[in-house]
Amino acid sequence: MAVSIDIEALRDAAGSVACAAADTLRAAGQPAEFVPAGGGASGVIREAGEPAYEVWVGITADGFTAECDCPDGAGLCAHAVALTLVALEDDLPWSSAATPPSVLSIDAKVAELAEVARGIPARRLTMLVAEWAATDRVLESALLARAGRLAPPSAAELDDLRRTIDGLAHDAADDRYWDLHDVEKAGRAMVEEIEVLAQRPATPEALLVVEEAARAWDRIVPPLLDAPETYEEEVAEIGGALRAAHVRLCEQAQPDPDELAARLTEIIEAAEIDSCLDEPWDYLAVLGRQRVKALRQLH
Numbered sequence: 151m152a153v154s155i156d157i158e159a160l161r162d163a164a165g166s167v168a169c170a171a172a173d174t175l176r177a178a179g180q181p182a183e184f185v186p187a188g189g190g191a192s193g194v195i196r197e198a199g200e201p202a203y204e205v206w207v208g209i210t211a212d213g214f215t216a217e218c219d220c221p222d223g224a225g226l227c228a229h230a231v232a233l234t235l236v237a238l239e240d241d242l243p244w245s246s247a248a249t250p251p252s253v254l255s256i257d258a259k260v261a262e263l264a265e266v267a268r269g270i271p272a273r274r275l276t277m278l279v280a281e282w283a284a285t286d287r288v289l290e291s292a293l294l295a296r297a298g299r300l301a302p303p304s305a306a307e308l309d310d311l312r313r314t315i316d317g318l319a320h321d322a323a324d325d326r327y328w329d330l331h332d333v334e335k336a337g338r339a340m341v342e343e344i345e346v347l348a349q350r351p352a353t354p355e356a357l358l359v360v361e362e363a364a365r366a367w368d369r370i371v372p373p374l375l376d377a378p379e380t381y382e383e384e385v386a387e388i389g390g391a392l393r394a395a396h397v398r399l400c401e402q403a404q405p406d407p408d409e410l411a412a413r414l415t416e417i418i419e420a421a422e423i424d425s426c427l428d429e430p431w432d433y434l435a436v437l438g439r440q441r442v443k444a445l446r447q448l449h
């Protein structure tokens with residue numbers, strides 16, 4: 151859910167010293183950029199004679215929350231106020247349940263399991279990972295990617311993948327055996343195919359295939375949206391996974407931003423519902439602010 155920020159209340163909470171310093175930073179054009187992160191905003195503040203400070207702001211269950219590297223970072227520092235101001239100027243959509251970076255970096259479950267893994271002899275751990283990877287294509291390709299063993303997909307491989315995705319979309323819409331669950335299953339199968347592809351070195355052609363998968367999902371998803379009580383989370387999860395893979399490949403392949411923006415426009419406009427790629431902020435690093443703003447105005 152999106153929420154808004156009361157900037158006057160925020161200024162009161164930060165106090166006049168921090169606010170004056172924040173206004174000085176903004177006058178100096180700081181932060182120069184910010185990125186949407188975890189439902190809030192993240193940016194780096196650079197000042198002459200000071201180290202660069204990374205700062206994050208967002209709205210969590212505890213209300214307005216800021217995390218900054220600076221010595222005042224435990225409270226509401228000038229960097230947090232300056233970042234909030236620039237994000238507000240750009241109409242960043244604020245999630246009401248944002249995740250601060252400190253929580254992301256120490257996922258308790260991952261930390262606990264990593265501690266357990268450190269206690270296992272390397273040979274056994276290697277076999278354990280290999281056994282899992284042999285049964286899980288996404289893990290297998292992640293492993294090969296980390297080892298630098300994956301080549302960019304060939305034209306023939308991409309053609310195969312296109313046919314697979316077409317087939318999944320077609321079967322999911324086949325009215326002889328039609329069932330809502332088949333649509334969800336087709337979506338999950340598309341995600342698996344795309345996540346395997348996304349582990350490989352990015353190419354402009356691979357991007358197009360992910361976009362075709364997104365279009366296919368946009369086409370078959372509407373019946374699931376009519377049953378939100380059962381499928382709302384699944385729809386968000388599948389669309390989110392397709393978009394995450396697309397964003398990641400875009401960041402690696404760095405396509406021409408105008409061409410990418412034109413394709414996203416077409417995909418968003420072609421979708422009967424909100425397209426799964428319709429989260430322009432996710433593409434900020436590739437498209438730049440102006441194109442992101444233009445895409446947001448399609449609504």
Ligand SMILES: [Zn+2]
Nearest residue numbers: 218220227229
């Ligand atoms: Zn700070």
